[in-house]
Amino acid sequence: MADSLDQNEIARLAKLKNKERMAIPRQPMPEQEAAVRRNNFDEVPRGLPPMVAVTEANRCIQCKKPKCISGCPVGIDIPAFNGDDSFVLPVPASYVIDRNGSVRYRFVNVDYTQRLEPDELLGVLRGQ
Numbered sequence: 001m002a003d004s005l006d007q008n009e010i011a012r013l014a015k016l017k018n019k020e021r022m023a024i025p026r027q028p029m030p031e032q033e034a035a036v037r038r039n040n041f042d043e044v045p046r047g048l049p050p051m052v053a054v055t056e057a058n059r060c061i062q063c064k065k066p067k068c069i070s071g072c073p074v075g076i077d078i079p080a081f082n083g084d085d086s087f088v089l090p091v092p093a094s095y096v097i098d099r100n101g102s103v104r105y106r107f108v109n110v111d112y113t114q115r116l117e118p119d120e121l122l123g124v125l126r127g128q
Contacts, residue, residue, distance in 0.1 A: 005050050013058040024059035027052050043113040096124050 013021075030046040031037075037044055048056060079085050094116040096105035105124040107116040 005054065009051065010054055013055065016058065021058055024055060026059065027056040043115070045113065047111060047113045094121065096121070 027048060029048060031044050032042060082088060091108060091110050092112055092115065093106065093108040095103055098104050
């Protein structure tokens with residue numbers, strides 16, 4: 001259930017009163033094990049599965065401290081980063097642009113934990 005969206009659960013969460021929302025326990029962020037991350041440069045936080053993210057959003061949307069930095073899995077002050085009061089996250093992207101200004105390669109993924117592999121980028125730059 002955690003890897004797909006359960007429309008019945010979403011509807012149930014939407015009907016909760018504020019006190020019931022605040023009773024939802026904080027959803028833990030899955031992370032790489034220390035023994036694994038010691039040997040790579042992958043993102044440590046793995047991101048929440050879709051249904052877990054919906055549950056967490058319903059928990060924190062009524063939080064008495066909605067702009068908390070401590071609740072961010074990586075401790076980023078998002079409004080300060082954005083320069084305003086928004087909690088909007090940019091979509092990470094990488095582009096290879098030639099000298100004429102044409103985009104020769106793009107990597108765009110709304111999942112902030114996914115990044116362009118360095119070997120893939122080097123292959124593009126080398127014309128492979």
